[in-house]
Amino acid sequence: MFPSNEIKLNLPQAEIIYYPSFFNLIEAKYYYNLLLTNTPWKQDNIKIFGKTYKQPRLTALFGDNKKPYSYSNIIMHPHIFTSELCEIKTKIEKTCEIKFTSCLANLYRNGQDSNGWHADNEKELGKNPIIASVTFGEERFFHLKHRTDKSLRQKLLLQNGSLLIMKGETQQHWLHQIAKTKKQKEPRINLTFRIIR
């Protein structure tokens, strides 16, 4: 089952599909409010070149197994899925035709919260992982850049209720980020569904 308004990004060595209105505005507001209050948000410390910083956003991991997930020197342990996350996961699974085990949730409190350049290529995700990423709340730009061909860059405004799917070799060849912005920004919740083995 595919929603009609799917946009395939025309980027080499990437398979990225964007659904701008995967959830309607009423659903998006409903899930935003539930997730904001029901999620055990926390701010981890990250280590960059030996120095410790507070991660510039809040996060929480959910999973249907107990497997931890580690990145940037953080080891995250999963909470069990809430009923609203199960609903969202089921809807996405119908579109992706695949079952996810885990969800990493991000809360960007304002324009100063961010997620630096990275690829979702941790070994727990296996080769060529599929990542399904949902936005509720504020719109933020999702930046993409090719690892070796510096001329290849793309910017996509992720709108409230949208779904972005990255799959195939995307994580091998591309990096992505949510950059800080000086613009006034309201909170944004992002859910990234993953398969953690």
Ligand SMILES: O=C(O)CCC(=O)C(=O)O
């Ligand atoms: O907030 C986003 O849209 C991206 C989040 C992300 O890249 C991640 O959690 O790995």
Ligand SMILES: [Mn+2]
């Ligand atoms: Mn990512």
